[in-house]
Amino acid sequence: EIVLTQSPATLSLSPGERATLSCRASQSVGTSLAWYQQKPGQSPRLLIYHASTKATGVPARFSGSGSGTDFTLTISSLEPEDFALYYCQQRKNWPLFTFGPGTKVEIK
Amino acid sequence: EVQLVQSGAEVKKPGESLKISCRCSGYRFTDSWIAWVRQMPGKGLEFIGIIYPDDSDARYSPSFQGQVTISGDKSITTAYLQLNGLKASDSAIYYCARQAGAGKASGSYYLDYWGQGTGVTVSS
Numbered sequence: 001e002i003v004l005t006q007s008p009a010t011l012s013l014s015p016g017e018r019a020t021l022s023c024r025a026s027q028s029v030g031t032s033l034a035w036y037q038q039k040p041g042q043s044p045r046l047l048i049y050h051a052s053t054k055a056t057g058v059p060a061r062f063s064g065s066g067s068g069t070d071f072t073l074t075i076s077s078l079e080p081e082d083f084a085l086y087y088c089q090q091r092k093n094w095p096l097f098t099f100g101p102g103t104k105v106e107i108k
Numbered sequence: 109e110v111q112l113v114q115s116g117a118e119v120k121k122p123g124e125s126l127k128i129s130c131r132c133s134g135y136r137f138t139d140s141w142i143a144w145v146r147q148m149p150g151k152g153l154e155f156i157g158i159i160y161p162d163d164s165d166a167r168y169s170p171s172f173q174g175q176v177t178i179s180g181d182k183s184i185t186t187a188y189l190q191l192n193g194l195k196a197s198d199s200a201i202y203y204c205a206r207q208a209g210a211g212k213a214s215g216s217y218y219l220d221y222w223g224q225g226t227g228v229t230v231s232s
Contacts, residue, residue, distance in 0.1 A: 034218035036153075043203055043222040044145075044153065055220065087153055091217030095141070095167045099153040 002026050002092045004100035012108040019075040021103045023088035028068045032091040035064055035073045038102075039084045047086075048073065075105075083107050110134040112142075112204050112223035119229045120194050128226045130187040130204030137185035138162035141207035143219055144178060144189045148200040156202075159187060160212050194230045201225040 003026040013019055023033065031051040036044040046055040048064035051071055061076040075082055088100040115129040130142065144156040157168040161180040168176070177190040187204055204223040209216030 032217055036219075038153075043225055044205075044219075045222070046208075046218055046220050049208070049218040089153075089218065094217050095143075095158045096169055097155055097217055099145075099155065102152045 001096075002029060002090055002098060004088055004090055004098055006086075006088060006100040006103045008103060009101070010104045010106060012106050013078055014108045015078050015080055017078050019073075019078055019082070019105055021073040021075075021086055021105070023066075023071040023073070023100050025069045025071075025090055025092075027092070029090040029092045031067045033064075033066070033071050034089045034091075036087045036089065036099075037082075037084050038087065039081075044087065078105070080107075110206065110221045112206060112221055114202075114204060114223040114226045117227040117229075119231065122195055122230060122232055124194050124230075125190065125192045126194060126228060127188050127190045128202055128204075128228070130189075130223050132185045132187065132206065135206075136210070138182055139210040140214075141212075141216075142180070142187040143205050143207055144176075144187075145203045145205060145219075146172075146200045147203065147225075148197075153203075156189065158207065161185075161187065162212065165212070191228070194228075196230050199228060199230045201227050 005024045007022045035048040038044040052064045091097045113131045143158040146154045156172045157178045159166040159178045166178040180187045205219035206221040208220040
């Protein structure tokens, strides 16, 4: 089973700052990695798939990169609505895909 | 517009069973896998299982195998998650989500549309 590790667990930043979130897989998943955003009381929302492709309607400040075992979600300049939880997800063992434990981006 | 609308919150007693529904619209229901995901209070996302509605091929995470049943009804474009022998630890929010891409072997994996979630509380 592939395990996803996300770091840091919590990221404390101010609006306007750059956020860099990491997702590491225990073995290579190629570029089959997605990122989701979840705000309190809401369902998760797809942000990025295939490691770097933005989903429909996702603002340009969000970008994804990486391949193999190391992936990054970058928010270039945090807006107030970006403070949320972020999860990565892989498909190596489809259909038994797994999620990472999440990174919370909170206001400093 | 693609929509996944789930049934409402439930309060159950230990040992009871529960069937959560996920009514799908705005796309060809039989063409896309539907996944179920659990989120326990204050915790992350856990994959439960997935179903291909056209032939009801259902696959389960080993962690949930035998504990849940996933089914679908093509006639009313609805997927279901049945939980049996409920325990307090089953208290959670359960989400359905559509796997992107059409076709059983689409090669997709990411979940592009999500239901609003169904809160389940199990308490004596």
